[in-house]
């Protein structure tokens with residue numbers, strides 16, 4: 063077992079023991095000492111260790127700890143709003159004990175009352191995702207986006223071409239999809255700080271193209287914000303880009319219909335997750351995750367949504383993440399039957415449905431990200447149709 067995993071395991075033992083024994087019991091001090099020792103040991107090679115707790119994964123620095131997959135205490139921590147834990151320097155034994163007690167208290171409380179932060183300054187920082195935010199908070203001044211050339215013409219035409227190829231030949235060009243995602247990622251990091259460049263829809267029939275790009279950008283931004291490593295971030299980006307691929311099989315009149323769909327039309331519409339997944343599975347083994355996300359991105363946490371499940375399905379974290387980004391972009395975009403919603407309205411919509419429709423910790427992460435990066439979310443008009451030729 064690696065040092066970071068050993069530290070986390072002993073920390074979890076401390077939580078468990080402290081939950082069992084009263085304040086003065088010697089087991090408490092013993093288990094705390096053991097965890098503290100592991101922390102010092104870890105810090106002897108990594109003075110500023112950082113952990114992110116996702117639903118099924120624990121990320122140390124930028125690497126996923128393979129031996130901590132589905133580590134239950136990590137899921138619990140993430141569930142009470144402790145999605146990140148950082149040690150920024152030497153930690154005293156006393157501070158360590160206070161930190162463990164604070165987390166214990168949160169574990170005993172509801173998630174909503176877990177917002178209070180320890181007031182005394184310590185070298186331990188923990189809480190919602192994006193604590194990397196220490197640097198982000200220093201960067202609160204608005205980002206000058208006006209000078210950045212986000213026409214995105216190249217990327218949009220690439221996405222459009224990918225869709226056309228699938229519609230006409232049933233072929234998916236993985237390299238093209240990956241190149242598009244890489245290029246979007248470069249655009250996001252172009253100014254040395256992250257920006258989330260989203261496209262404003264101009265023509266209704268360009269919806270799937272602009273939407274796919276926006277979901278790819280949001281999924282990558284969120285995956286990165288949650289601490290995933292660069293390769294996973296790009297895999298999530300490809301999954302976001304291709305999540306609605308099955309829509310190429312839906313007749314345009316239904317796709318762009320201004321008004322309520324008939325039952326039959328809705329059935330056709332609701333086939334796009336399985337249609338998309340099938341194309342992706344048949345295309346390339348490397349697209350397994352994208353296929354899963356295409357299939358699952360309309361399934362709700364409480365089992366609602368579609369495709370209809372006979373059994374409750376615990377969807378992949380990537381699907382839950384894309385689901386949130388998908389709904390965000392859909393509601394932010396003007397549709398034939400309604401206007402575009404403002405961002406705060408969409409965020410409260412997501413918040414209201416966290417835990418029923420959406421994964422609660424992903425929604426929390428998404429909202430924190432949008433709030434932290436508020437001024438860096440840019441919306442530019444989609445390029446004119448002519449520019450795509």
Ligand SMILES: [Fe+2]
Pocket residue numbers: 305306334359360
């Ligand atoms: Fe969809």
Ligand SMILES: [Fe+2]
Pocket residue numbers: 273277305306388
């Ligand atoms: Fe979508």
